[in-house]
Amino acid sequence: MITVLTGGTGGAKFVEGLRQLVPAEELTLIVNTGDDLLWWGLYASPDLDSITYTLAGKLSQERGWGVHGDTFHCLQTMGQLGQPIWFHAGDRDLATHILRSKLLADGETLSEVTAEIAARFGIKARILPMTNARVETRVLTPIGEISFEEYFVERWYQDPVESVRFAGASDAEPAPGVIEAIRSADAVLLAPSNPVTSIGPILAVPGIREALRECRSRTVAVSPIVGRAPVSGPAGILLTAQGFEVSIAGVAEFYGDFLDLLVVDSQDAPAAEELRKTGVRVHCTPAMMRTLEDRVALARAVLAVALHSSAAPAGPERP
Amino acid sequence: MITVLTGGTGGAKFVEGLRQLVPAEELTLIVNTGDDLLWWGLYASPDLDSITYTLAGKLSQERGWGVHGDTFHCLQTMGQLGQPIWFHAGDRDLATHILRSKLLADGETLSEVTAEIAARFGIKARILPMTNARVETRVLTPIGEISFEEYFVERWYQDPVESVRFAGASDAEPAPGVIEAIRSADAVLLAPSNPVTSIGPILAVPGIREALRECRSRTVAVSPIVGRAPVSGPAGILLTAQGFEVSIAGVAEFYGDFLDLLVVDSQDAPAAEELRKTGVRVHCTPAMMRTLEDRVALARAVLAVALHSSAAPAGPERP
Numbered sequence: 349m350i351t352v353l354t355g356g357t358g359g360a361k362f363v364e365g366l367r368q369l370v371p372a373e374e375l376t377l378i379v380n381t382g383d384d385l386l387w388w389g390l391y392a393s394p395d396l397d398s399i400t401y402t403l404a405g406k407l408s409q410e411r412g413w414g415v416h417g418d419t420f421h422c423l424q425t426m427g428q429l430g431q432p433i434w435f436h437a438g439d440r441d442l443a444t445h446i447l448r449s450k451l452l453a454d455g456e457t458l459s460e461v462t463a464e465i466a467a468r469f470g471i472k473a474r475i476l477p478m479t480n481a482r483v484e485t486r487v488l489t490p491i492g493e494i495s496f497e498e499y500f501v502e503r504w505y506q507d508p509v510e511s512v513r514f515a516g517a518s519d520a521e522p523a524p525g526v527i528e529a530i531r532s533a534d535a536v537l538l539a540p541s542n543p544v545t546s547i548g549p550i551l552a553v554p555g556i557r558e559a560l561r562e563c564r565s566r567t568v569a570v571s572p573i574v575g576r577a578p579v580s581g582p583a584g585i586l587l588t589a590q591g592f593e594v595s596i597a598g599v600a601e602f603y604g605d606f607l608d609l610l611v612v613d614s615q616d617a618p619a620a621e622e623l624r625k626t627g628v629r630v631h632c633t634p635a636m637m638r639t640l641e642d643r644v645a646l647a648r649a650v651l652a653v654a655l656h657s658s659a660a661p662a663g664p665e666r667p
Numbered sequence: 668m669i670t671v672l673t674g675g676t677g678g679a680k681f682v683e684g685l686r687q688l689v690p691a692e693e694l695t696l697i698v699n700t701g702d703d704l705l706w707w708g709l710y711a712s713p714d715l716d717s718i719t720y721t722l723a724g725k726l727s728q729e730r731g732w733g734v735h736g737d738t739f740h741c742l743q744t745m746g747q748l749g750q751p752i753w754f755h756a757g758d759r760d761l762a763t764h765i766l767r768s769k770l771l772a773d774g775e776t777l778s779e780v781t782a783e784i785a786a787r788f789g790i791k792a793r794i795l796p797m798t799n800a801r802v803e804t805r806v807l808t809p810i811g812e813i814s815f816e817e818y819f820v821e822r823w824y825q826d827p828v829e830s831v832r833f834a835g836a837s838d839a840e841p842a843p844g845v846i847e848a849i850r851s852a853d854a855v856l857l858a859p860s861n862p863v864t865s866i867g868p869i870l871a872v873p874g875i876r877e878a879l880r881e882c883r884s885r886t887v888a889v890s891p892i893v894g895r896a897p898v899s900g901p902a903g904i905l906l907t908a909q910g911f912e913v914s915i916a917g918v919a920e921f922y923g924d925f926l927d928l929l930v931v932d933s934q935d936a937p938a939a940e941e942l943r944k945t946g947v948r949v950h951c952t953p954a955m956m957r958t959l960e961d962r963v964a965l966a967r968a969v970l971a972v973a974l975h976s977s978a979a980p981a982g983p984e985r986p
Contacts, residue, residue, distance in 0.1 A: 389769030421738050425762035429787040439758040443744035450708030468748040 350651070351533035355380030355546030357412040358572050358579060358637075359539035360398040362650075365643030366537075367403055369651060372472035376529040377403075378556075380541070381458065381477045382485035382514055382549030385497045387435050388426065390445040391452055394497070395546070396462055396477060397444055404469040415440040434502040459523045476529065478550040481520035485545050486513050496545050505582040509589040512544055517552035522559075530559040535654035538569035540579070540635065543602045544586035560606035567608045568654040570635060570646070571599045574613040579636065595619060600628045611635065611650050669970070670852035674699030674865030676731040677891050677898060677956075678858035679717040681969075684962030685856075686722055688970060691791035695848040696722075697875075699860070700777065700796045701804035701833055701868030704816045706754050707745065709764040710771055713816070714865065715781055715796060716763055723788040734759040753821040778842045795848065797869040800839035804864050805832050815864050824901040828908040831863055836871035841878075849878040854973035857888035859898070859954065862921045863905035879925035886927045887973040889954060889965070890918045893932040898955065914938060919947045930954065930969050 350370050354363055354377055363377065377399050384393045394413065401407040401415055408416045418438030427433040437445060444465060451461040457480040466475050485496035489507035496512075499505055530536055541547050551557045560567055576594055578584045584594040592598040596612045596619050603610070610628060612620050613635035620630040633649040636642060669689050673682055673696055682696065696718050703712045713732065720726040720734055727735045737757030746752040756764060763784060770780040776799040785794050804815035808826035815831075818824055849855055860866050870876045879886055895913055897903045903913040911917040915931045915938050922929070929947060931939050932954035939949040952968040955961060 388765045389772055390765065415744075419738060419740050419758065421758035422741065422761045422765070425734075425759040426766070429762060429766055429784070431762075431766060439738065439740035439761075440744040442741045442758075442761065443748060443750075446707045446709065446741070447745070447748055447750060453708055465748070 349374050349376065349529075349533050350535050350537065350654075351376045351378060351529045352537045352539055353378050353547055353550050354399060354539035354541055355383070355395040355550070356541045356581065357398065358581075359395070359541040359546060360402045360407060360412065361637040361643055362539040362570060362647065363399055363402050364407070364640065365637065365645070365647030366651075367473065368640075368644045369647050372403070375473040376525075376533070377473060377475045378526055378529060378550060379475060379477055380546045380549050381479065382483050382545065383496050383500075384482070384484070385435070385495060387437060387445065388431060390437075390442075390449045392435065392437065392445050393448065393458075393477070396475065397441065399475055400444070400462075400466055400469055400471065403466070403471045403473050403475070406469070414438045432502075435497065436501075457523075459525070474525070474529070476525050477523050478526065478556070479520040479553045480523050481516055483514050483516040483520050483549055483553065485549050486515050487545075488512070500545075500582060505585065509582075509585050511589060512548070512586060514549045514552040517549065518554065520553045522553050522555050526553075527555055527559045530556070530563050533563065533565050535565050535651070536560060536563060536567045537650060537654060538567070538603065540570040540572040540637075542572060542578070542581055542583040542586060543592075543599055544583065544590050547603075557606065566654050567603075567606050568650060569599065569603050569607055569610050570650055571596045571610055571612045571616070573599050574616060574635065596630070597623050597626075600626075600630075609653055611646075611653065668693050668695065668848075668852050669854050669856065669973075670695045670697065670848045671856045671858055672697045672866055672869050673718060673858035673860055674702070674714040674869070675860040675900065676717065677900075678714070678860040678865060679721045679726060679731065680956040680962055681856075681858040681860075681889060681966065682718055682721050683726070683959065684956070684964070684966030685970075686792065687959075687963045688966050691722075694792040695844075695852070696792060696794045697797055697845055697848060697869060698794060699865050699868050700798065701802050701836075701864065702815050702819075703801070703803070704754070704814060706756060706764065707750060709756075709761075709768045711754065711756065711764050712767065712777075712796070715794065716760065718794055719763070719781075719785055719788055719790065722785070722790045722792050722794070725788070733757045754816065776842075778844070793844070793848070795844050796842050797845060797875065798839040798872045799842050800835055802833050802835040802839050802868055802872065804868050805834050806864075807831070819864075819901060824904065828901075828904050830908060831867070831905060833868045833871040836868065837873065839872045841872050841874050845872075846874055846878045849875070849882050852882065852884050854884050854970070855879060855882060855886045856969060856973060857886070857922065859889040859891040859956075861891060861897070861900055861902040861905060862911075862918055863902065863909050866922075876925065885973050886922075886925050887930060887969055888918065888922050888926055888928075889930045889969060890915045890932070890935070892918050893935060893954065915949070916942050916945075919945075919949075928972055930965075930972065
């Protein structure tokens with residue numbers, strides 16, 4: 349059993365590689381829901397959607413989100429009707445938002461809705477929201493506190509970030525199955541997602557960080573930072589805002605209390621060597637996921653170090 | 668000021684003609700909402716939509732409903748997800764359903780929402796739902812009582828009809844402006860809609876029928892029955908189920924207590940002659956609305972007899 353904590357486009361790419369290697373029945377995804385938003389009155393969950401579309405083979409590879417080949421006719425009409433259109437809900441994508449909203453309104457939990465939608469997409473892997481409670485990632489900027497989706501999608505992460513918080517997290521509980529999926533896994537993987545706003549909300553749900561610390565299996569994170577910058581998105585800005593260095597060392601520190609091994613890109617081999625001196629186990633491998641082959645190769649390398657006890661190198665490695 | 672009671676595809680065609688002749692500011696549409704339904708959890712109002720799209724110049728002429736040139740990608744995806752797809756909500760059409768649902772959820776009344784959506788479509792005519800209360804046209808068939816949309820759209824009006832009722836109507840009130848629009852009109856027109864299920868629900872709202880009876884202006888109905896059959900749809904079946912003849916005489920009887928003049932197709936001239944003997948005022952004119960020119964010509968003829976005091980013929984007329 350492989351359990352993955354994931355969110356964002358980096359997470360979806362990594363899961364795309366994993367699903368080629370791990371039998372669906374042996375794969376559990378614990379997904380960030382801190383980006384969830386009410387969009388035109390509908391409940392949208394960007395990270396659950398990306399993972400669902402990835403596992404269904406429907407994710408747009410060009411965009412990295414939404415449904416492959418989708419159209420945007422409803423969105424265009426909404427724009428003509430004076431409604432906001434910065435969250436790009438495609439026409440096929442809307443089916444998911446509408447169905448999720450309907451099932452939630454009918455009284456189902458987000459876990460139940462997520463499982464039902466996954467089943468209807470023919471997905472056999474288990475997709476778990478981090479919690480059934482409403483947790484919203486809030487970003488404090490000079491214009492005030494805004495949601496992560498407003499910060500990231502509407503405003504293209506142009507605002508300086510003073511701090512990040514996860515509203516509702518302290519009262520939230522892990523969704524059913526989350527703690528057990530961590531405890532019983534043969535490996536727990538942290539996708540190369542934004543640590544602060546994709547993995548951070550998951551870790552903020554009481555009980556999850558403790559489960560990671562105590563779980564019997566190896567906990568392996570893939571760094572989304574290569575060199576001194578994120579592969580994409582605002583992870584650098586947000587790590588800085590939270591007081592962490594934008595480097596593989598910053599990522600290692602962010603996950604420090606439960607991290608067994610950090611997988612970093614080969615070009616960070618010198619930095620990895622330095623990091624090992626502080627007692628952190630680090631594995632170097634090509635981690636840039638441009639093609640499907642890249643994704644599969646990274647997933648294979650991560651699984652190898654996560655599942656094999658000999659894979660905790662004391663010294664430097666080369667791919 | 669011209670006030671029109673309308674519903675269905677016949678109503679939309681008639682309004683298409685009227686809007687070419689009557690300044691938008693002088694046109695009020697009182698629209699059937701008995702067909703409204705929750706579709707995928709969204710509030711859909713087929714007759715409000717048809718009139719809105721007609722007045723916005725966006726109605727699909729090919730289909731007679733929905734938005735011209737629309738796609739159905741969300742619907743197709745919903746089908747793939749195992750959801751019902753018999754109500755054909757197009758991608759552009761969905762924008763209306765989503766926006767209406769959001770505004771209703773925000774606490775606006777259906778009147779307010781209808782006015783806001785109309786304004787956003789650039790419509791200057793006044794569109795009024797018959798009521799802000801929930802009234803549902805229910806059709807009793809051998810398989811049980813079903814909604815009108817289920818009877819008409821899902822099951823293609825194949826079931827024998829035992830009776831029709833308007834659930835909720837007796838407790839409903841006319842929407843703000845409805846009674847005043849009837850009282851203050853220079854002419855009140857009843858579109859060539861299905862009398863039982865498009866105009867009937869409007870008449871079932873307490874106060875509306877009385878206002879029609881008492882209004883100072885001429886009340887003119889256009890017969891949707893030509894010869895012994897409806898131009899389209901189940902009006903014949905439903906008139907029969909309600910105990911009315913399927914003929915212009917049946918339509919005249921249906922509207923009897925408030926009808927000042929019935930406009931019928933020229934081919935019903937002999938029947939019109941018979942009907943006049945019973946004291947009903949009848950005007951014959953080409954009433955088949957195949958082209959835009961047909962619609963404008965019918966609207967012009969109806970306006971002429973409705974607005975001119977010399978237009979109440981005592982004898983037979985020919986177009």
